[in-house]
Amino acid sequence: xxxxxRDPLPQIPLGGMFGEADAPGGRSADIEExxxxxxxxxxxxxxxxxxxxxxxxxxxxxSGVTDVAVDVASGRVEVTSEAPLADADVAAAVDEAGYALAxx
Numbered sequence: 001x002x003x004x005x006r007d008p009l010p011q012i013p014l015g016g017m018f019g020e021a022d023a024p025g026g027r028s029a030d031i032e033e034x035x036x037x038x039x040x041x042x043x044x045x046x047x048x049x050x051x052x053x054x055x056x057x058x059x060x061x062x063s064g065v066t067d068v069a070v071d072v073a074s075g076r077v078e079v080t081s082e083a084p085l086a087d088a089d090v091a092a093a094v095d096e097a098g099y100a101l102a103x104x
Contacts, residue, residue, distance in 0.1 A: 037084045041077045042102040058093040
């Protein structure tokens with residue numbers, strides 16, 4: 001009896017990168033990263049870790065936000081999201097936390 005046929009190996013194009021249709025799940029990691037947006041804001045009034053936690057929690061509740069990094073000393077808040085965020089949504093979240101958005 002002849003051996004059972006094996007599934008063919010995927011063809012990897014020159015350069016070793018899958019295209020969107022070729023990658024497992026239909027998307028490549030490069031395309032996934034290209035969709036992510038990162039924005040930096042300055043928040044005034046934060047003085048401690050609890051302040052940072054409050055701001056991070058409120059911004060993290062905005063739909064599409066995947067990561068929030070807060071630096072209390074500089075007031076810098078870096079937000080990573082699936083798509084660009086409206087500054088008004090970020091300002092409202094910061095206000096809900098009890099602080100003010102200085103700039104976007």
